[in-house]
Amino acid sequence: MLIGHQSxxxxxxxxxxxxxxxxxxxxxxxxxxxxxxxxxxxxxLGQDSWEKAxxxxxxxxxxxxxxxxxxxxxxIEFYVGGDLINQIISNSFAVRTMQIPYLGxxxxxxxxxxxxxxxxxxxxxxxxxxxxxxxxxxxxxxEKQFRYPTEYGSxxxxxxxxxxxxxxxxxxxxxxxxxxxxxxxIGRVIDMGIKDPFNMGAAMAPAxxxxxxxxxxxxxxQPEYYDLxxxxxxxxxxxxxxxxLLKKHRVPIEQTTYKDCGLMIYDLEKQxxxxxxxxxxxxxxATVTYGHLLKRLAKGELxxxxxxxxxxxxxxxxxxxxxxIPCIAHAVAIESGE
Amino acid sequence: MLIGHQSxxxxxxxxxxxxxxxxxxxxxxxxxxxxxxxxxxxxxLGQDSWEKAxxxxxxxxxxxxxxxxxxxxxxIEFYVGGDLINQIISNSFAVRTMQIPYLGxxxxxxxxxxxxxxxxxxxxxxxxxxxxxxxxxxxxxxEKQFRYPTEYGSxxxxxxxxxxxxxxxxxxxxxxxxxxxxxxxIGRVIDMGIKDPFNMGAAMAPAxxxxxxxxxxxxxxQPEYYDLxxxxxxxxxxxxxxxxLLKKHRVPIEQTTYKDCGLMIYDLEKQxxxxxxxxxxxxxxATVTYGHLLKRLAKGELxxxxxxxxxxxxxxxxxxxxxxIPCIAHAVAIESGE
Numbered sequence: 001m002l003i004g005h006q007s008x009x010x011x012x013x014x015x016x017x018x019x020x021x022x023x024x025x026x027x028x029x030x031x032x033x034x035x036x037x038x039x040x041x042x043x044x045l046g047q048d049s050w051e052k053a054x055x056x057x058x059x060x061x062x063x064x065x066x067x068x069x070x071x072x073x074x075x076i077e078f079y080v081g082g083d084l085i086n087q088i089i090s091n092s093f094a095v096r097t098m099q100i101p102y103l104g105x106x107x108x109x110x111x112x113x114x115x116x117x118x119x120x121x122x123x124x125x126x127x128x129x130x131x132x133x134x135x136x137x138x139x140x141x142x143e144k145q146f147r148y149p150t151e152y153g154s155x156x157x158x159x160x161x162x163x164x165x166x167x168x169x170x171x172x173x174x175x176x177x178x179x180x181x182x183x184x185x186i187g188r189v190i191d192m193g194i195k196d197p198f199n200m201g202a203a204m205a206p207a208x209x210x211x212x213x214x215x216x217x218x219x220x221x222q223p224e225y226y227d228l229x230x231x232x233x234x235x236x237x238x239x240x241x242x243x244x245l246l247k248k249h250r251v252p253i254e255q256t257t258y259k260d261c262g263l264m265i266y267d268l269e270k271q272x273x274x275x276x277x278x279x280x281x282x283x284x285x286a287t288v289t290y291g292h293l294l295k296r297l298a299k300g301e302l303x304x305x306x307x308x309x310x311x312x313x314x315x316x317x318x319x320x321x322x323x324x325i326p327c328i329a330h331a332v333a334i335e336s337g338e
Numbered sequence: 339m340l341i342g343h344q345s346x347x348x349x350x351x352x353x354x355x356x357x358x359x360x361x362x363x364x365x366x367x368x369x370x371x372x373x374x375x376x377x378x379x380x381x382x383l384g385q386d387s388w389e390k391a392x393x394x395x396x397x398x399x400x401x402x403x404x405x406x407x408x409x410x411x412x413x414i415e416f417y418v419g420g421d422l423i424n425q426i427i428s429n430s431f432a433v434r435t436m437q438i439p440y441l442g443x444x445x446x447x448x449x450x451x452x453x454x455x456x457x458x459x460x461x462x463x464x465x466x467x468x469x470x471x472x473x474x475x476x477x478x479x480x481e482k483q484f485r486y487p488t489e490y491g492s493x494x495x496x497x498x499x500x501x502x503x504x505x506x507x508x509x510x511x512x513x514x515x516x517x518x519x520x521x522x523x524i525g526r527v528i529d530m531g532i533k534d535p536f537n538m539g540a541a542m543a544p545a546x547x548x549x550x551x552x553x554x555x556x557x558x559x560q561p562e563y564y565d566l567x568x569x570x571x572x573x574x575x576x577x578x579x580x581x582x583l584l585k586k587h588r589v590p591i592e593q594t595t596y597k598d599c600g601l602m603i604y605d606l607e608k609q610x611x612x613x614x615x616x617x618x619x620x621x622x623x624a625t626v627t628y629g630h631l632l633k634r635l636a637k638g639e640l641x642x643x644x645x646x647x648x649x650x651x652x653x654x655x656x657x658x659x660x661x662x663i664p665c666i667a668h669a670v671a672i673e674s675g676e
Contacts, residue, residue, distance in 0.1 A: 002415060008465050077343065078524060084425075086425070089652070089653045089655065089656045092664050093664060095664075096529050099526055101343075101525060101526050103445075103524060104420075104443060104444040104452070105441070105442060105444065106420060106425065106444045107441075127463065186439040187439060187440070188438065188439050189440055317389060318427045321389065326430050326433075
């Protein structure tokens with residue numbers, strides 16, 4: 001049901017029945033490397049283009065998520081997903097393989113939680129027995145499309161982020177064992193006038209803070225309700241800005257643990273020269289949430305988490321036309337099913 | 339609620355409280371020219387880029403749809419929309435102006451009905467009091483991105499379609515006067531191996547037929563249930579193929595009137611040299627449905643219609659990499675609210 005102005009409360013507590021994560025070698029070398037289902041040693045996955053490699057990662061994650069949920073794909077009524085690539089071809093081509101009715105979405109890197117929110121609502125409302133939410137990103141496809149092909153070896157400023165090579169998929173059902181999705185807050189577009197695509201974290205931080213404030217207001221909650229709050233991919237610069245903004249708006253974030261997936265997926269000491277300010281991309285919050293955080297919920301180390309996936313809704317064309325970067329963030333609350 | 343394998347029945351009968359359509363000069367000269375709310379004499383709308391013109395059309399349609407619904411934008415909880423442009427910037431930038439919580443979607447030209455289906459489900463399920471579904475396309479932005487800039491004056495084969503310059507927006511509410519959205523069928527990705535982006539209608543026709551068959555199966559209906567069935571933008575070639583496929587699969591389509599929005603929006607006698615096989619683009623089914631068909635429902639000329647919006651989920655990159663064109667179609671049933 002609608003709660004407040006822009007949030008959904010899922011009273012039927014849809015269950016995350018299974019997930020799967022597939023990543024590339026750089027993510028495998030990060031601190032969460034052991035927690036992903038498949039770590040590829042070569043980011044091209046034996047394909048003849050980076051785009052096909054990205055699609056293949058998503059196909060692998062979707063297949064495995066269905067298996068991990070103890071289902072067959074015929075039991076899944078709807079797949080909800082999208083990615084960063086023009087016309088979200090990674091998802092559309094992967095769904096061609098899966099043959100599941102398909103709702104394509106786009107929220108840049110916030111796609112992960114936009115998908116989980118919609119897929120959970122569909123189940124909560126009785127519009128499906130099982131849904132699947134998926135997303136992916138690939139460092140080489142994103143760099144090629146948004147900045148420069150990696151093969152150019154162009155230098156980057158320290159504010160730049162490194163697009164995660166990874167796919168994450170969750171299967172949601174009405175009944176069963178697993179963590180439950182209890183609510184979601186859908187974000188507004190926030191644009192503070194930042195135009196630098198090498199500083200996305202700074203552009204996205206205000207959107208994350210806006211959605212957090214809306215979430216606490218709509219649910220009449222304090223941050224302490226959650227054991228852990230994570231933003232999607234603000235990385236070093238954006239995370240610092242978000243902390244400052246939360247303080248400025250008197251959001252008592254110190255009552256809980258607040259982290260950022262973009263700072264969790266890589267070892268920022270060892271991998272600094274590669275990843276600069278940290279991770280980004282649809283695959284960042286998806287793989288950290290489904291690969292790492294849900295395992296901590298299962299172990300009982302966490303009871304309630306809030307994942308605020310952030311997205312920069314720019315395109316190379318809007319950048320070339322001198323536009324600033326509109327940003328958005330969608331929050332999903334996940335709680336232990338016990 | 340879920341009905342059948344891939345459909346939703348909206349038992350609370352969400353109401354289309356208001357709509358608005360904005361088109362360019364070529365659509366204004368077509369047979370439905372008088373039915374659109376705003377017809378621009380110049381497709382650039384006084385902007386300094388085609389992309390900004392497309393965004394402005396959508397902003398105008400959204401503003402007017404809210405007014406036509408007798409609401410203010412603060413009453414709309416969620417906007418659901420997307421478009422053809424990379425990273426759906428037309429919608430994201432328009433929503434930046436609107437400041438309504440935003441679910442970005444992508445289904446190529448099927449985006450119109452994907453948006454209406456999701457926006458209706460959100461209201462039907464009690465997840466909002468009011469939602470808005472919108473989409474747009476612009477001939478010059480689409481040509482530039484998918485084929486060649488119009489300024490090149492490149493020749494086209496007779497199977498090519500002409501992207502509609504138009505935006506269509508609907509406001510959906512739980513209560514009120516207006517036509518009601520009674521159900522939707524979400525399509526699967528169908529790919530028959532067609533690779534020619536100048537023959538999209540042929541590529542999309544099998545997806546339309548698949549969704550029609552699924553719709554009749556899920557709702558246990560015959561085509562005669564509807565006074566009118568329209569596909570989105572198959573145009574001349576695809577419409578002929580769809581009719582043949584329906585006959586082959588023994589779908590008794592002759593029981594009802596079956597048309598295609600891509601053949602309705604232009605005068606194919608007078609405008610043939612411009613539009614070739616007919617219209618296409620997200621704006622095609624959106625403007626024909628919201629501008630023309632809903633007026634016929636209001637007048638009592640039609641009681642029940644089914645709009646099957648079709649989408650070709652290719653990107654210039656997937657075409658360049660030799661991939662065929664995956665297609666999809668989403669169907670929405672709209673009935674007179676009386």
